[in-house]
Amino acid sequence: MDFDFTEDQIAIADAVRRYAEDKLAPEYQAREIAGKIDRALLKEMGDLGFIGAELPTEFGGLGLDAVTAGVIVEQIARADFNVSYVQLLASLNGSLLAQAAPDLAADIVPGVCAGELILGLGLTEPGGGSDAGNLQLRADLQGDKYILSGEKASISFASQSDFLLLFARTGTPEEKAKGVSAFLVPMDLPGITATDYDDLGTRAVGRGSIFFDQVELSAKYLIGEEGKGFGKIMHGFDYSRALIALQCLAPAMASMEETWQYTTERHAFGLPIAKYQGVTEPLAVFDTQLLAAQLLAYKTLWLRDQGRPHTKEAAMLKWWGPKLAYDAIHQCLLTHGHMGYTKELPHQQRLRDVLGLQIGDGTAQIQKMIIARETVGRVAVPYG
16 A cells, blocks of 8 residues: 655645645635635636646646645645635536536636636525435426526525536426436526625635526536436535545644644743643644544545545545544634634634535535445435
8 A cells, every 4th residue: 555645746735835825825814804716816726727637638627636636625725725615616516517518518617727717516405405306496498498496505606606517406396316407507697696695604705595587598508418417416526525524624734733833832830831731632632633534535535536436435524524623623722722712813714614514515414324325225324
């Protein structure tokens, strides 16, 4: 077994980290206040090859592997958790579109990789998060157009996306997931409006709702066949969940590095607080767990690169990674004492930002059900 990154992966990690520390980290809190990510910054990252690097070259990517995509997400997220959503969505949506609708992908994905377009994901609805097969938003075919009616909720980049990978019901409610289809939707169509939530964290991403009021969408924007949309996105989540784990672990590791250094500088009772086991013991525990989770994340991406199943590992990462990151950052904040509670230090924002991914892209309860299903089969599925 070889746990080393390749020379190219190490070089990419170094380049992305230098860029992120120089360009992203200093404005992490400013982007939260602004509530958006500057398009010039996206274009700069696109020019450097930091977006969708694993996507095929014919779609604007670099044709690299999933492990390298994870390296990029991790280094970006260390500096700015919110900016790393750009890489995450480009990888998830870009790969889905490239596989299922290469003609549409050829028109859109190069712009995503170049940092010129944001491609959002429209799955969650007000009444359906974990129950993703129970979508209510309708897409009804009338002639050569689909009429879209309904609402999507909790959508990242709701008001910043240029296109949306939309999942809508084309069949009957009784068909559940088999009646769900996928579409590529230009966000400037008449009848589409978006609102942003006043969230606790990830404010630069701008989570919100998108409303479709009798929107006319050309049938050419159907991805694949009707009724085939749900399976595609569920398969794609195996990939994004591994990336999400690295996205959350990275700021936690940054907080840990800063906190270990702080324990050597802060004195209490005439000694560095690193002398006291009550201070260092919880940090040592989190260091151990963070490394273990990081290794599982890269193993999962390696399995994907080998074309091997990784659903179980991805589900493990999705429930464990965000929670572990939150708990580790929380401990770092506490270790910094009264200063950790201020906005002078980044721990509070990292804490708020990673918290959202204990909810988004699948709750811990759903992930544990998936692990059980992958272990003992469908006997572990309570609803089927």
